[in-house]
Amino acid sequence: MTSRIEWLRATLVASSLALFMINPVLADSSVSADTAPAEFKVTDFLLDNGMEVVVIPDHRAPIVTHMVWYKIGSADEPPGKSGIAHFFEHLMFKATAHHKAGEFDRAVSDIGGSNNAFTSYDYTAFHETVAPSALELMMSFEADRMRNLILTDDVIKTERDVILEERRSRIDNNPQAVLDEEVDATLWQNQPYRIPVIGWMQEMEQLNRTDAIAFYNKYYRPNNAVLIVAGDVEPETVKALAEKTYGKVARGPDLPPRVRPVEPEQNTKRTVTLSDPRVSVPSFSTQWVVPSYHTAKAGEAEALDLLAEILGDGNRSRLYQALIVKQGIASNAGAYFQGTMLDDTNFTVYAAPRGDARLADVEAAVDAEVARIASDGVTPDELEKAKDRYVRSMIFARDKQDSMANIYGSTLATGGTVQDVQQWPDRIRKVTTDEVKAVAARYLVLSRATTGYLLPQQQAGN
């Protein structure tokens, strides 16, 4: 069973898995379909209408994961229309010219399959997990709704109420989420990541049919989509089925390159504070703008991944050992880096005090570890162990079919390639201690950071 909190954790794992999901065995292999029949041998090709296809065979269970990733996310939304990407994701489950509302869902549930969709800053993805014999049916439904959706004002109004409830549930009912939203809007002064994926309430309330149809016609096109099929199938089969279904959808106009506003230089220390009666233990997080895999110079994003691992991932990390084990002042402490993004991304450290420790002391202790790693770097032993953990994660990741699909999908939707995924372990292996130290010194500058504080009510304003 999944609780909400666990769900949040699961999605974060999924997103960070985007960094892990590689098959080391394939690191130096080509990607053509005809050379290696081996398990996990990845094939990719283009349909004539520009739709990209990636096939990841995995014959351990008679199951196939079918995903369509559109290269459109909340950061691509027009001004004043925040939430339209996510709203549109919901609308994709409505009637089309060929299928009544709910018919696709019933077709999936009738065969014991599962289906869903998700939206992020840089992409929107739709997925079904079914028996391989149903793959063609899934493809025909998915290809149909790429172009044939019918949206009425009634449908728009009801589903808009659903996303407003979703916003209340995820954000407005939760002080941590309310704070996070405004920390993002402060960290990002210019880049669209400043706007929440789910949208600002007052703009969501105004989203309408005209907005939705314009959005649909612009972005839901085969030449803006990536098909990922992972599981008990062969590339030749997928190719034939994809040509028969998606291949019939007309190519849309070429979309302009995804060039968005970028951040100006940050010259200040910014803070955002929320005090709330529901909070009993204070906490903080500090964030920096750093390059993503797509925007970084060669090797920098890999170094940032390893930096986050050494500084704050798990109970062998520096923050855990220093604050929780040795000093005994924190109940949790860590760091993370979200590298699979189209534009510059964020690097975050966080902690919360335990016992009599004060938040200010905990923050100072985190800052001290950040300063130390930026000035002294990491040891060769720390770096080797961090690399080992990454390689191990990749092997464990192969154990779950949809993890592989998520890696390839998120990478390809954020400007990466199949080769980038496959060569990633080698690039991680090549990172040096100097390179980790260099990114720490360059990016983790305490005087140019954005910090969010979540405080109990009584500490407000005094």
Place this chain on the structure above:
Amino acid sequence: MKSTTALNPRKPFLFPTRREGKARATLVTLLLSILFLILPALAARAMEIQSVTSPKGVTAWLVEDYSVPVVAIRFVFGGGSTQDPPGKEGLANLMTGLFDEGAGPLDSEAFQIKLDDAGAEMSFDETRDGIYGSMRMLAEQRDEAFDLLRLAVNEPRFDQAPIDRIRAQVLSGIIANENDPDTMAQNRWARAVYGDHPYSRSDQGTRQSIAAITQADLKALHKALFARGGLHVAVVGAIDPETLKKKLDMVFGDLPPNQALAPVADIEPKLAQHIEVNYDLPQTSLRLAWPGVKRKAADFFPAVLMNEILGGGTFTSRLFQEVREKRGLAYSVNSSLVNQDHADALIVTTGTRSDRAAETLGIVRDVVKRLAEDGPTEAELAATKKYLIGAYAINNLDSSGSIAATLVELQLDDLGIDYMQRRTGYINAVTLDQVKAAARKLLTAEPTIMVVGPPLAGAGKG
């Protein structure tokens, strides 16, 4: 161990169309209800389960599979947090946080370094009714990993320093949630529904109870629970039966033969109550409980089908259609059958805008009433059977870890190693009359209803 995640500033990153899992259905009656879903002809074909018994008499179910060089083991000792002595609530939870904090000759730090070097991940967790352990390891390092597991299971040190540290983290979590309306509501619910039964207690304990826990308490609980008599084991991955037998003897063979469990009474959840936890929230949570059905009862599968039709895991359930799809009143609305060792229930949960909470509650009750009076249609039943037959593999068998978890639950429920082959027959044999009878039996009771939000009568009244 369940540590608090409330302080973790990591945030939702992806926004799916439908919330995964049974979300809040797990508020109180947690975790062990997973296996009311059923088995796929699909998986039965693909997967051979062997029963392996070691020379010392330890039995494990094994799925031998070499396609990924990974081994996953999962096991359970019966008797979880219900075994916490009165005044020592939180003992089982604290114990599960200490298995990687020193064992045998290795202190906390030495153990964790060895575990990291071995490339293995080990975790322990408790439910009301069991202590679960899991490990996943790289096949090539399985000897080192199993050796560490042997130490953790047989010779946990429970050193004072890690006890105090982990206890402080748990305490931080307890304090952090003290003013959280959801946590307050959870506690109210547990007391109202379970009275003074052990199921009413917080598995993390209270400030006072965890302060009272000593090293001797931990050792005593370990000694009482970690015995071969209450043990079930499942292993999936790159290991053959002969090798596994040696590992089973090494890890579990020297444990005492019998557990020493405090008896726990069966309890009927107390229904027909109205609980309001008033808090000024933009979204109101509703939670309703009806009687459940025992896993071994003759009408278990009719009840499972009925629940699925009411509000199960698809987009097509009655609650989903009436509450969300037609009226946009909620983002998530679910029903689930919860089976624990000593209590069963059918739980419905949803979250709805506070000014329309009364309306949503009325619709939920109306949907339930109609199902109780008229039962489902033949078509609904036929579609739901197909769903449940197909969904088992996708929901329960999508990775080595989830297969191992499923096999442990099958053993706990005493369903037999060939259950997956029989399950389809059980589902297909259910008649419409049986489902109608299950609906009448469970859903005509007056439910316990909990409202978390502003007073239900509406915003206008003081």
